Amino acid sequence: MSKRVWHHPEIPAGETTVAWRSAGQLEDTAEFRQWMDREFPQGAAELSDSESDETSRRSFLKLMGASTALAGFGMAACRRPESYIVPYTKAPEWVIPGKATYYASAMPRSGGAVPLVVTTFEGRPTRLSPNNLHPDVDGTDAFTQASVLDLYSPSRSRKVLKSGKASRRAELEAAIAALAADSSAKVGFLFGTDDSPTRNRLAKDLAAKFSAAKFYQYEALVGDSS
Known part of the structure; x- marks a missing residue:
């Protein structure tokens, strides 16, 4: 395949411009010069007298007001649902709404x-x-x-779970009551590695009540311990 060769027109002897914006600039016509002298395109400078300016300004404000009103009607359905804050029936002591x-x-x-x-x-x-x-x-x-x-957190547990499935609170209370009635039940308690006098006291009470109870400690950030 042969290479394509482009044949450009020769530049006139007295011409120094080698690039033009348009054919009008190349021909240097009167219309092109008039277009270059105007700051804005045709029709942009109409209604230049004071009365026409006032009419144009008033019309512009009317159009802007109408467009704003229409935009308000269109965006009304995009708002969040309104909710009302119910005041305290009996205000807690030392609590002032809005004050920390x-x-x-x-x-x-x-x-x-x-x-x-x-x-x-x-x-x-x-x-x-x-x-x-x-x-x-x-x-x-x-x-x-x-x-x-x-x-x-929206992922925080809000229901009673049994084997990973939703259960009723009555079933949980019944299971706890059954464990409390059986002192020989095999029960396991899992704690963190933090130390708490209240927790230690409760653990001793549970160990005294349930002879087969087991207590475990686990902390995800520092490793396993038991």
Whole structure:
């Protein structure tokens, strides 16, 4: 296959321009010069007198108002459903709607606890901060900050489960009552590696009631222990 050769027209002897925007620039016609002198295209500079300007401005505002109204009607169905906050029947003590209430607390962790100041609004915790007044304060880590999100997680269990399937609370209470009536029942309890005096006391009470009870400790972040 032979190479295609393009034959360009020869440039006139007195011509110095080698590239043109259009054929009109090449021919340098009067229409092209008039088009170049105008700042805007044909028709953009019409209605240049003051009365026409006022009419055009008024018409523009009318059109903009109508388009805004139509846009409002179209977007009305895209809003979130409205919900109403029901006031307290009997307001809790020290609770003012919209004003934060602070509590000194501690988050159990492996080998100790993290001293915290919990910020709440109407009983709902929203922020965890280190308790700078505690002698063992050492700030907070990502796990502590993320723990408050567990309260609002949509994947949090909301039903009683039995073998991974939804069950009724009455069945759970009946199973607990049956275990409580049998002191020789083989029951296993799983705890974290954190230490709690209250938990230790309850574990001793359970061990005294259930002779065959087993207690296990597991922490996903530090490894297995039993």
